[in-house]
Amino acid sequence: MCRLSALISADYMSPMEPILALETMKEGHDGSGLGLIMRDLGGEFEGLKDYPILSAITSEDGYHTVQEYMESRGFRVKYNWEPTIKLTPAMSIEKRDRYNVIAYEYPPEFVEATEDQKAELLTATRLQLRALGEADQSIYVFSFWPDVVTLKEVGDPLEVGEFFGLDKNPILAKTIFSQGRQNTNYAINLYACHPFFIQGCFTMTNGENTAFVPIREYLTGRGNPAYVGYNSDSEVFAHILHYMRKGLGYPLRYYKDVITPLSSESEFEGRRDAEALRLMKRSLRMLTIDGPNCVIGCDMDGSMFMAQDAKKLRPGVVGGVKGRVGFMSEVCGLASAVPGRDAEKDVFPMKYDMAIVKPGAQEIEVWNQLDGSTSTISLA
Amino acid sequence: MESTGRLDVNHQLGLNDLPYIIRWEDSRCTRCGRCTSVCPVAAIEPGVYERRVVESTGATPLPTTVRKVSSCVKQSTDVMRRCIGCATCRNVCPNDAIAPTFNPANKFNWHANQGGEPYKRGGRRNDNNVSILDRIKFTRISMLTDPALDAGRHEFRVRTYLGRNLPPENLPLKVVGNDLVPDGTPFIPPVREIFPIRIGGMSVGALSPHMWEGLAMGVAYLNEVKGIPVVMCTGEGGMPPRLLKSPFLKYFILQIASGYFGWDEIVHAIPHMQCDPAAIEIKYGQGAKPGDGGLLMASKVLQNIAKIRGVPMFVDLASPPTHQTKYSIEEAVAKMITSMSMAWGFRVPVYPKISGTKTALAVLNNLARNPFAAALTIDGEDGGTGAAYNVSLDKMGHPIASNLRECYLNLVKIGKQNELPLFAAGGVGKRGNLAANAAALMMLGASGTDCGKYIMQAAAGCLGDEQNRCNICNTGKCPRGITTQDPKLFRRLDPDKVAQRVVDVFVSADKELKKIFAPLGRSTELPIGMSDGLSIDDKAVAERLEINYAC
Incomplete structure (x- = not known):
């Protein structure tokens, strides 16, 4: 089973913090890989908030392909971050040619473009790069978005963190998602490693998604070329988030109503938006999940959330202190990442709950799907 | 000498x-x-x-x-x-x-x-081989990576939708504050939430009064007492006037076919109806005898049947093979769907039923573009009939599995698999495996299924089989009293017992469906299109249906 460790903070953090939290949960994962997404970046990236950052792994040939393609499209390199690779004989990591984290300037004709136009450009570029390197596996591109860096590699999460030199030369961020497993149920593929990113939305998931095929088929029929991939059954969770937020324009908390709709008329009664729910339940039927899944996600506006499936429930806990909240698979991870928290304020989201923490991490909101109410947990 | x-x-x-x-x-x-x-x-x-x-x-x-x-x-x-x-x-x-x-x-x-x-008879295709539906197995069993559910303990929702589900992009909703609220668009297509196995169209007239009454009572009991929203199609021939004006009408799908029998009475009853019917089914074809019309023999047209159908007594009632006023799907069928919708103020789902055919895709594509088409029912070659030429029964038609799958995958391609529900019929429960056959069809892409012969066999002991046993439904001499209007024969059938068996059938199918869905890890929604859960022991069939091959 995957183990998930995510932090949102008012201050910049090192990615080693959620990775060390993962380490405390090691009994629960097989240590087969690490996926990291960092958002709201600090350090050398603090002044680069408006520049899209390409996160990709390439071979030497793939690197040149990327360079040529980006130049041909008018992207100019603004900043190039290179991990300080440390590979010791004890590590079981197979080093690839290049780990690219490159901030670009937009092509001149896009400098004045709208946010939507820029988003389409970045996504189309990412998909094109992915397509260019897919056949010969020369390019793996994980994200191409401002203020977001993605790192992924196969190996023990703590070792991978050290391999990237994050202990010495970290990329600082206020929101960090880390996940400690490759998709070892099936053939290992870097594209199958959580978290998954699409246009500012990203999620990682615990558990196997039994409704994967109908959901995938429904998403691919939505006419969005970015709904591709699906090397992991968890990737659909990120795309569902993107579809309902960006495609349909629904407020974030409806994510819960999309993936786990209320079951009956008697359940609708408690909601003032029951009429909308009835329609949504029918029209979005194919996106209903059946678990077991604990989804940790980050919305376009930086709000983080945790939601569970409606029945089988994977482990998940949210807790912290004012200014830093952890979303973890296990309490030991929380204890590691947020020392000094009041454990009595920990939230274990159940079938109707959606825990949401806004940027700044001042409090935890728990939205109840059954009656539509929100409880706010103030943190000390 | x-x-x-x-x-x-x-x-x-x-x-x-x-x-x-x-x-x-x-x-x-x-x-x-x-x-x-x-x-x-x-x-x-x-x-x-x-x-x-x-x-x-x-x-x-x-x-x-x-x-x-x-x-x-x-x-x-x-x-x-x-x-x-x-x-x-x-x-x-x-x-x-x-x-x-x-x-x-x-x-x-x-x-x-x-x-x-030529030899005429009732019944089904005389093919005693194991059907594709019965060869399909459910092989994606949730094990350690995702725990299976407990069919007896967990909460399941075995329901489907009959009606056109708007694409999410077109839902008439707007954001007000942090809530989604209706934006005031007046027309939202009607959708019924029903049990995913329906009783397919069998008419008053083809069935005896006791059989029809038994089915109707069973369906009403299932809805009102057991809370299982089973719906039943009337077949062509109207329905008893009192039932038309009763609050139970909502459990019935009214069928209109090429003879329009019974529709004069139905239309005149509309102002007196206490509720709307579940849906209107426009029958263009029947899987058992595609391209062939219906015939209710004169000997079956007794006083009550004549009254319901609005015809004289003791005359042969032939339904033409096609709707005589229909010549193109683009125009005429669309008009018929719109007309029937209009009759009930667009509050009732209206959908066509066709026989399984290689041209089903063309029909489907037209319906996909018609915003008033509520669904499509495809009736495969293993469907049953009360009367047909033997050659139609045995040699005409299309197997349901690949026909349905092809249509579903086409809907997937255009992103309308949830918008236009497909219902599959024809051979569901052929060997007594009602729930398993229905589940297989759902996982191939059907939103629901119909059964006809199964319910006649299970609820009333119909004697017919695939070795041409009995199969004299067309003669009005049904020895069980199921397909006859002869009081001496239909008095053999106790409507209360039929109703009891209908209830037994659906209560047990509900449980069996859960027994199938639970190990697949599905309970919240039907596993429509969950083709990764299916396998068959034939590579060519697996390839055609785009499911797994397992042996």
């Missing part, structure tokens, strides 16, 4: 030529006459034969051989009176002295067209 005993029998059939041969045991027979009086086709009759008997009648034993004439039960070799294998004789025999046995070497097909009239 001709000899009294001729050996020239070239133009007579023998018992060996017939599909069923009666085995009668002289020693057990009490000559009560029940069997000969009950036989629906007069295949057996009282007869006499001469036999050699050894007797001893005096005070001392003195065995003597004598020849005597005895009574017996004789089987006719007249092909028009052939034994149909129904075994009603055996059912009524108090001493188990008589029974028909199937004769696989029979020559019936060569002689059935007496008088130049």
Whole structure:
């Protein structure tokens, strides 16, 4: 089973913090890989908030392909971050040619473009790069978005963190998602490693998604070329988030109503938006999940959330202190990442709950799907 | 002068030529006459034969051989009176002295067209092979990576939608504050939440009053008492006027077909209806006899049927093979869907039913573009009928599995798999596996399924099978009283018992579906299109259906 460790903070953090939290949960994962997404970046990236950052792994040939393609499209390199690779004989990591984290300037004709136009450009570029390197596996591109860096590699999460030199030369961020497993149920593929990113939305998931095929088929029929991939059954969770937020324009908390709709008329009664729910339940039927899944996600506006499936429930806990909240698979991870928290304020989201923490991490909101109410947990 | 005993029998059939041969045991027979009086086709009759008997009648034993004439039960070799294998004789025999046995070497097909009239019958395709639906297995069993559910303990929602589900992009919702609220768009297509197995169209007229009443009572009980929203289609021929104006109408799908029988009464009843029907089904084709019309024989058109259908008594009621006013799907079918929708103020889902056909995709694509089309039912070749030519039953039609799958995958391609629900029929429960066949079809892409023959067999003991047993629904002589208007016959059927069995069937199907879905890890929604859960032991079929091959 995957183990998930995510932090949102008012201050910049090192990615080693959620990775060390993962380490405390090691009994629960097989240590087969690490996926990291960092958002709201600090350090050398603090002044680069408006520049899209390409996160990709390439071979030497793939690197040149990327360079040529980006130049041909008018992207100019603004900043190039290179991990300080440390590979010791004890590590079981197979080093690839290049780990690219490159901030670009937009092509001149896009400098004045709208946010939507820029988003389409970045996504189309990412998909094109992915397509260019897919056949010969020369390019793996994980994200191409401002203020977001993605790192992924196969190996023990703590070792991978050290391999990237994050202990010495970290990329600082206020929101960090880390996940400690490759998709070892099936053939290992870097594209199958959580978290998954699409246009500012990203999620990682615990558990196997039994409704994967109908959901995938429904998403691919939505006419969005970015709904591709699906090397992991968890990737659909990120795309569902993107579809309902960006495609349909629904407020974030409806994510819960999309993936786990209320079951009956008697359940609708408690909601003032029951009429909308009835329609949504029918029209979005194919996106209903059946678990077991604990989804940790980050919305376009930086709000983080945790939601569970409606029945089988994977482990998940949210807790912290004012200014830093952890979303973890296990309490030991929380204890590691947020020392000094009041454990009595920990939230274990159940079938109707959606825990949401806004940027700044001042409090935890728990939205109840059954009656539509929100409880706010103030943190000390 | 001709000899009294001729050996020239070239133009007579023998018992060996017939599909069923009666085995009668002289020693057990009490000559009560029940069997000969009950036989629906007069295949057996009282007869006499001469036999050699050894007797001893005096005070001392003195065995003597004598020849005597005895009574017996004789089987006719007249092909028009052939034994149909129904075994009603055996059912009524108090001493188990008589029974028909199937004769696989029979020559019936060569002689059935007496008088130049092709063989007509009711029932189903005479194909006793295991169907594709029965060969499909559910092989994605949730194990350690995702825990299976407990069918007896967890909460399941075994429901589907009949009606057009708007694409999410077109939902008439807007964001106000942090809530989604309706934006005031007046028309939202009507959608019914129903149990995913429906009772397919079987008409008043084709069915006896007791059978129809039993089905209707069972359906009402399932809805009102058991909370299982099963709906039933009327078939073509209207429905009893009191039921039309009752609050139970909501459990019925009214069918309109090419004869429009019963629709004068239905239309006139609209102002008096207490509720809307579940849906309107426009029948363009029937899987059992694609491209062929219907016929209710004059002998079945008694007073009550004539009244419901709005026709004179004792006339043949033929439904043409096609709707005579329809010539193109683009225009005429769309108009019919719109007209029927308009009759109920666009509050009732209206959808066509077609027989399985290679051209189903063309129909589907047209319906996908018609915002008033509520669904599409495809009826495969293993469907049943009350009357058809044997050649239509046995040789015409398309298997349901690949037809449905092709249509579903086409909807997937255009992103409308949830918008236009597909219902699959024809052979669901052919071998008694109702829930498994229905689940397989759902996982191939059906939103729901229909059953007809299964419910007749399970609820009323219909005797028909794929070896042409009985199958005389067309004659009005149904020995079970299911497809007859003869009071002497339909009084054999107790409507309360039919209703009880209908309830049994659906309560148990509900449980069996859960038993299938639970190990697949599905409970919240039906696993429609969950093709990764299916396998079959034939590579070519697996490839065609785009499911797994397992052996």
